[in-house]
Amino acid sequence: MMKLFKPRRHSGIHYSGINPKGYHPSQLKFYVLLLPLAIIMLLPMVFIFSHAFKPPDELFAYPPRFFVTNPTFKNFIDLFSKMSGSGIPVSRYLFNSIVITAVTIGASIIVSSTAAYALSKKRFKLKTALFAINTVALMFVPIAVTIPRFLIIDKLGLMNTFWVHILPALAMPVGLFLIKQFIDGIPDEVVEAARIDGASDLMVYWRIILPMIKPAIATIAILTFQATWNNADTSSLFINDESLKTFAFYLTTLTSTTSGNTVAGQGIAAAASLITFLPNLIIFIFLQSQVMSTMSHSGLK
Amino acid sequence: MVNKTIQRKSNFKNWFEKEGSAYTFLSGYALMFIVFIVVPVLVAILLSFTLFDTIQFPKFIGLKNYVTLLTQDDIFMKYVLPNTIQFAVIVGPGGYILSFMLAWMLAQLPKLPRTIMALILYSPSMTSGVAMSVVWLTFFSGDQNGYLNSLLLNYSIIQEPIQWLQSPQYLMTIMIVVTLWSSMGVGFLAMLAGILEVNPEMYEAGSLDGINNRFQEIIYITIPSMRPQMLFGAVMAIVGTFQAGAIGVTLSGTNPTPQYAGQLIVNHIEDYGFLRYEMGYAAAVSVVLLLMVLLFARVANKLFSSNN
Numbered sequence: 001m002m003k004l005f006k007p008r009r010h011s012g013i014h015y016s017g018i019n020p021k022g023y024h025p026s027q028l029k030f031y032v033l034l035l036p037l038a039i040i041m042l043l044p045m046v047f048i049f050s051h052a053f054k055p056p057d058e059l060f061a062y063p064p065r066f067f068v069t070n071p072t073f074k075n076f077i078d079l080f081s082k083m084s085g086s087g088i089p090v091s092r093y094l095f096n097s098i099v100i101t102a103v104t105i106g107a108s109i110i111v112s113s114t115a116a117y118a119l120s121k122k123r124f125k126l127k128t129a130l131f132a133i134n135t136v137a138l139m140f141v142p143i144a145v146t147i148p149r150f151l152i153i154d155k156l157g158l159m160n161t162f163w164v165h166i167l168p169a170l171a172m173p174v175g176l177f178l179i180k181q182f183i184d185g186i187p188d189e190v191v192e193a194a195r196i197d198g199a200s201d202l203m204v205y206w207r208i209i210l211p212m213i214k215p216a217i218a219t220i221a222i223l224t225f226q227a228t229w230n231n232a233d234t235s236s237l238f239i240n241d242e243s244l245k246t247f248a249f250y251l252t253t254l255t256s257t258t259s260g261n262t263v264a265g266q267g268i269a270a271a272a273s274l275i276t277f278l279p280n281l282i283i284f285i286f287l288q289s290q291v292m293s294t295m296s297h298s299g300l301k
Numbered sequence: 302m303v304n305k306t307i308q309r310k311s312n313f314k315n316w317f318e319k320e321g322s323a324y325t326f327l328s329g330y331a332l333m334f335i336v337f338i339v340v341p342v343l344v345a346i347l348l349s350f351t352l353f354d355t356i357q358f359p360k361f362i363g364l365k366n367y368v369t370l371l372t373q374d375d376i377f378m379k380y381v382l383p384n385t386i387q388f389a390v391i392v393g394p395g396g397y398i399l400s401f402m403l404a405w406m407l408a409q410l411p412k413l414p415r416t417i418m419a420l421i422l423y424s425p426s427m428t429s430g431v432a433m434s435v436v437w438l439t440f441f442s443g444d445q446n447g448y449l450n451s452l453l454l455n456y457s458i459i460q461e462p463i464q465w466l467q468s469p470q471y472l473m474t475i476m477i478v479v480t481l482w483s484s485m486g487v488g489f490l491a492m493l494a495g496i497l498e499v500n501p502e503m504y505e506a507g508s509l510d511g512i513n514n515r516f517q518e519i520i521y522i523t524i525p526s527m528r529p530q531m532l533f534g535a536v537m538a539i540v541g542t543f544q545a546g547a548i549g550v551t552l553s554g555t556n557p558t559p560q561y562a563g564q565l566i567v568n569h570i571e572d573y574g575f576l577r578y579e580m581g582y583a584a585a586v587s588v589v590l591l592l593m594v595l596l597f598a599r600v601a602n603k604l605f606s607s608n609n
Contacts, residue, residue: 017409018504019497030406031414037403038421041482044436045424051439063451064439115330122323130327138536139598140338141543143567144590147574147583148344149337156336171333174487174537201322223487230428248432255434266439273435280427288420295487295494299529300536 045277052076052267052274059266075271082268088242090250094275097247100165101228108224109217111170116179116216117205121191131180135300137173146237153238164238165246169228175220181297182216183209216297218290225283230276251276342591348584355578366585377586380561381569384473385593388565389542391477393597396484397538401531403485404493405519419493426486426541434551437479441465441552466552469562475552476563480545488537495530499523528605535601543567543594566590 017026051059053071080090118124119131142149149168158164186209194204210217235249254269284291349366351359370377403422407415425433440448443464450462465471499522507522524531549563550556556572558564564572566586574583 018499018501019408020411022411027410030409034403034406034410034418038418041425042421044433044440044482047436047440048432051435060446062446063455064446064448066448111329111333114326118323118326122320122326124320124323127323130331134334137334137338139540139594140342141540141590141594143544143546144570144587144594145338145341145345146570147580147587148341148348151344151580152336152340167333168337170330171337173334173338176330201326205326226427230432251432252434255438269435273432276432277428280432281424284424284427285420288416291490292494295491295530296498298491298494298533299527300533301529 045281048270048274048277051270054267054270056267059270075267076275079268079271079275088245090247090272092243093245093247093250096244097229100162100246101225104166104169104228105221105224107166108170108172108175109220112172112175112220113179113210113213113217114205116176116183117209119176119180120183121186121188121204121209122201134173134176138177138300140173142168146233150237158238160239160241160244162244165228165231165234165244168234169224169231172220172224172227175223177300178219178294178298179213179216181299182213182294185297186212215290215293218287219294222283222287222291226280229279247272248276345584345587345591348581349588351581351584353579353581353584355580359581362581366582367589369582370585370589376557376561376564377569381564381566384561384564385546385566387473388477388480388546389593389597392480392484392545393538393542396481396542397488397535399481400485400489400534400538401492404489404496405523407493408496419490422485423490425483426489433479433483437475437552438466441475443467466554467559469560472549472553472558472563476548479552480542480548483545484538484541486537486541488534488541491530491537492527492534495527495534496523499526532601532605535605536598539594539597539601543590547571566593 017024020027047066050066050068052075053073054068055070055072055074058065058068058070083089119127119134153159153164153168158167190208191204194208199207230248231246232248232252235245236252239245251269251272254265254272348359350361350363352362352365353359407419407422410418442448442450443462443466445451445454445462447462447465449465450459453459454462463471465475503522503526504518507518512518512521543566546565546567549558549565550568550571553559553563556568556576558568567590570583570586570590573579573586
């Protein structure tokens with residue numbers, strides 16, 4: 001369906017090396033520049049994989065070795081058989097992270113896409129003004145208002161609840177912005193036609209808009225995933241109850257300089273890092289083509 | 302009187318029939334937006350004019366916090382502000398230009414290698430800080446087991462292991478390198494998509510108009526045709542730069558960082574807010590930070606706005 005709205009590129013034009021169909025010797029210089037850089041960029045990530053599977057003697061070998069020689073699952077087994085300092089099993093943190101991330105993604109998709117539909121396809125007085133406010137909010141730096149947020153969350157009684165992980169993440173200006181731009185690409189006639197056939201707003205949103213904006217939904221899912229799964233600040237600022245904290249938070253306790261230097265700690269921290277990192281990578285690999293198609297609508301005018 | 306009420310009621314009904322559903326669709330997002338973005342910004346502005354220690358009710362003191370910040374806060378003037386500007390200028394525009402150049406080069410390649418390399422370049426930005434701290438702490442570890450120390454000792458470039466993350470003279474450089482490494486984020490993907498979307502006929506026309514090298518092509522065709530994505534990328538770069546400010550504390554493990562060498566404005570806020578409980582003063586620093594972001598964004602807007 002989306003292909004209807006995306007003009008196909010003219011294939012007959014020979015000039016311009018942008019988006020070539022195949023290999024050409026003129027591309028060689030770009031490979032020469034990009035490949036070494038890509039390898040350097042990749043090294044820390046290869047290191048995470050390699051480090052997590054190292055047995056203790058390799059973790060502390062001198063001179064240190066980059067690649068693992070005798071891979072073992074020992075670090076992972078240690079990680080999950082261990083209790084945190086306050087007696088919470090590590091699997092509990094992981095369970096919290098999974099539930100919180102899943103709920104946040106679901107809620108974020110609903111909240112952003114309904115609002116984006118209204119801002120793109122409905123007619124009302126404040127439409128332009130509200131979208132402009134959201135565009136200014138793209139520049140919002142959450143870290144700057146940690147203190148007022150702290151006071152507000154305290155006043156609302158959200159301190160130490162499951163909800164404090166989820167609700168603040170739903171206010172994501174970039175998410176709304178990207179979905180709205182994407183819905184703008186759907187011709188108004190499609191919506192009008194459904195209207196004439198007697199479809200309600202909810203039906204238009206559910207039956208027409210949602211199926212057509214899957215790439216944008218995938219993008220919001222990824223952005224929300226990254227913001228939530230990797231979030232350790234919420235746990236350290238707003239949660240006292242250890243059983244409500246997240247896996248990312250547990251990882252920060254492992255790497256903090258006070259506890260991270262022990263022999264056992266290093267291996268566990270490496271395993272926990274891999275568990276934190278890997279889902280990010282897998283999800284992005286699966287959804288990258290959707291993200292790219294959303295990004296071509298991302299322009300800020 | 303009764304008539305008027307009925308009149309008003311039907312006015313409301315009319316309005317609700319016309320616009321009510323739009324506001325209903327908006328309500329969930331709007332509520333979160335107001336509670337977690339608008340109100341915190343307003344509270345920060347209000348608190349910045351007060352003395353507030355979290356126990357007693359905030360006391361209005363006018364502009365005193367700002368005056369103190371500008372005239373008496375030696376640490377802010379001597380370390381935090383210069384550090385923040387240095388970090389922001391290198392990481393912001395630096396990361397942005399790097400993102401654009403990489404995106405442009407990637408656009409010259411066929412789809413498969415392009416996708417793989419875009420994935421590699423983007424992946425460091427997926428997991429900000431937390432998962433990566435293990436890597437950096439091991440790599441820059443201060444004893445001879447640290448990868449960098451071991452490497453340099455091995456080639457006799459240094460004689461003694463260096464405490465990289467604890468030494469004031471190296472911390473800032475390491476922060477910048479680590480942040481640049483993870484700066485190919487959403488903005489980078491947007492610019493890559495933007496470059497790929499430029500209509501090829503534009504290049505054809507350009508070559509007829511006498512554009513004869515790739516550099517001219519970038520300046521006169523590519524960038525002007527993708528201004529909106531350039532602006533989006535710039536805004537994302539600015540936000541990412543200021544948001545990344547906690548990296549110094551993560552790497553050195555202390556706030557304040559060793560001799561304030563890696564102290565950025567967000568660490569200063571945290572220092573005053575959560576370590577000294579001077580919330581009013583911390584709020585004033587927050588407001589300054591938000592103004593800095595706006596100022597940077599204005600410059601970006603001037604550069605790439607589609608109005609000129």
